[in-house]
Amino acid sequence: MAEWLDDFLFTYENLVHALGVHGLLALSMYCVMAVGQLSLGQAAFMGIGAYTGALLTLNLGLPFWLVLPLSALAPALVALVIGGPTLRLSGVYLAISTIALGEVLRVLYINAEWLTGGALGLSGIPRKADLWLIYLLLLIGVVAFWAVGRSKIGRAMEAMREDEAVAGVMGVNLPRYKLGALIVSSMIAGLAGCLSSHSNSFIGPNEYGFEMAVTILSFALLGGIGTPVAPVIGAIILTALPEVLRPLQDFRLVFNGLIIVIAVLFLPRGVIPFRLRRAP
Template identity: 55%
Template sequence: MEWFDNFWAIYSNLVLSLGTNGLLALSIYLTLACGMLAMANAAFMGIGAYTAALLTMNAELPYPVALAGGMVLPAMVAVLIGKPTLRLSGVYLAMATLGFGEVVRVVILNTESLTGGALGLNGIPQLTQWWHVALAVVVVVAVLMRVRRSKLGRAFEAIKEDEIAAGLMGIDVNNTKLFAFVMGAALAGLAGGLNAHLTFFIGPNEFGFDRGVEILTMAILGGIHSLIGPLLGSSILTLLPEVLRGFSDFRLIANGIILVLIVLFLPKGIWDPVGFRRRFGRNRKGA
């Protein structure tokens, strides 16, 4: 097993990043599944990362407690900002949540005594193991599968299709959207906490606009009509820089091009089970 030991020594961070990025893609999937273009997931990831890191470094709390704190604080912040902002929709909601992300970045930069400011937070204990990430992904996917098949999941779909009609059917639109927003914030915070204890360093630039676009691209690339889509999209965008290592300076340009191409030619993403069935059905009939 020497080959595996060598592989793991070189690529362990990349493999574990597949899991944390998968959680991020699932976090924005929740809001997109409810018809909301909210771009605050990178900020929630940053809040979770700094919270979990400070709880282990300064408060010396156990790792599971720190991860829980990294989920709870973003969820609480999501409740506070969600009530006024979720009344908006479309590009206005995206702009409001992007503004919130910038506020979070500025707060991190100006609290140097706590967060390290522009220099970032260094020396975070490397506590994240492979099974932590694997367990988190499995549990989150299992929970979201139950949600999709539940009354709540059907409410998400109804709101995405027609918010007014969903309200007339008796769905509490505002609270349902807020619940999706808060769940997404908690997942992003979990991903941030796991990532902070994997890389041992975090900085404010990791959770800015670029990261927000990357998270959105993951979900849109894979498709938001099933849980497989966001995981597939996040895996592709995580592995792409490794495959194109020589073009790392053009990573953001590549993400933008991918997003435009997907919207133009595959608006439902790579993983589109309904489209697959339709095309397969036509092929069988033609045969």
């Protein structure tokens, strides 16, 4: 490997890891929004993955190749419990119950001290998630969504996003698609959480709450959800920007919040307004 790349990675290791993890989170947000739903639980799902992964590694010493899929499975179960009833109702119910999920988990992590280390969190998690793994998974995710987006399933998803009633009449199985999208997205978020806990070596209860949930939404809205790459680019911009513009640091969350306001009011298709080309 070139020496400058080594130096660069050494200096900016945390940032490079965060870019990849945030890219995965943006993908998971994309997955739900692609069927016209709004889940604000991506941060909570990420937290479940992070805690599951960290606890399995620390307490049971399971190998990482086993920890990773288990950390994707745990949030999927929670998504099933919440998505089951809410996805039959109008979209606000999913949004409300997922945002409430993040809030209740934060409090539970703090209170279940015997398991989660309480407010201090868990530390000393071995750094098993290397850079190549994170970016490989991100690449697989983008390519998979790209392929799905061009298939019949992608067409059904786009139809749902534009007009649910029409899509339903055309024979799209709405509940199955919505629940499927929510579960896949929670699994990606869980993976991202597990990867982040195994690259930061520390996790705490306040990292997966409201601020993170809104930040993940801002990734997707900045990029737009026309293609799976767009939200990833949104995540990269919003993660790197505070590092480049230091004065922005204090106002990072203010900025992320305002991005959402501006995107919804003025740029409904995001900064990257292209859409997937259909397969002929």
